[in-house]
Amino acid sequence: MPILEVNNVCKKFGEIVALSGVDFKVDEGEFVYITGPSGAGKTTLLRCIIRQLLPDSGEIILDGVDVAKLPKKEIPRLRQKIGVVFQDFKVLPERTVEENVEVALAVIGLERSHWKARVDHVLRLVGLFERLGLFPSQLSGGELQRLSLARALVINPKIILADEPTGNLDWETADKIIELFNLINKEGKTIIVATHNMQIIKKYKKRVIELKNGTVVRDSAVQSGSVADESSQNNSTTDVLPNDYISDIPVPPQEIVDIDGPKKKNKKKKVKK
Secondary structure, eight states, X not given: OEEEEEEEEEEEETTEEEEEXXXXXXXXXXXXXXXXXXXXXXXXXXXXXXXXXXXXXXXXXXXXXXXXXXXXXXXXXXXXTEEEEOTTOOOOTTSOHHHHHHHHHHHHTOOGGGHHHHHHHHHHHTTOGGGTTSOGGGSOHHHHHHHHHHHHHTXXXXXXXXXXXXXXXXXXXXXXXXXXXXXXXXXXXXXXXXOOOHXXXXXXXXXXXXXXXXXXXXXXXXXXXXXXXXXXXHOOOOOOOOTTSSOOOOOOTTOOOOTHHHHHHHOOOOOOO
């Protein structure tokens, strides 16, 4: 069953065509690469999916919801279903690793009593638990990307969107990041990665949707089951994630907490040495 449907989506910036008649579906549990050269429309497409941009025409259906027609007040709830991993990390430099992940839970309104269990769990998953008290300036590029992934995972999203997550990383570090995405996907999460890294695409054989000048020019449309089998045979990773890698703690539906609220009330005092 499709978790995402992109139907004839078009987007222009002045006379520049960013997306033109983009059309595809992604089933729940799929791992899909969106690829193409710089300026092909990859980032614009992701921004339309998370409702940072509105398409000029067409529709985007995410988990049964027409994103473009969603009232502004409902956008925060839509984004509770989406974990986003950015190329430039988008971390808060004045906050520790632990606090950066906690911010995501504050935004969705999860009771503070549940924070520690979730944060500790995802930080162990991405290999940052021993660094939870460090600040972003004390982390490597690969560790910053793992922090961005942890923040996306902690809200237990239905789909993860990653925009060039290996763009600023060396091959070895990039490979480890994609291994994490691969393992998370095997536990049932839907993942869409925008990338032009052909080494990654060739090693982790998944469905590939290629954009050129804002148009889909290729969709490998490989069934996720056969791809996963082939990928597992070629992947030397031996790590296995627990089935409950993120516990399904119910999120209070009645409120969305403003990020500024918890930050002012609960910000930990830093002791200068």
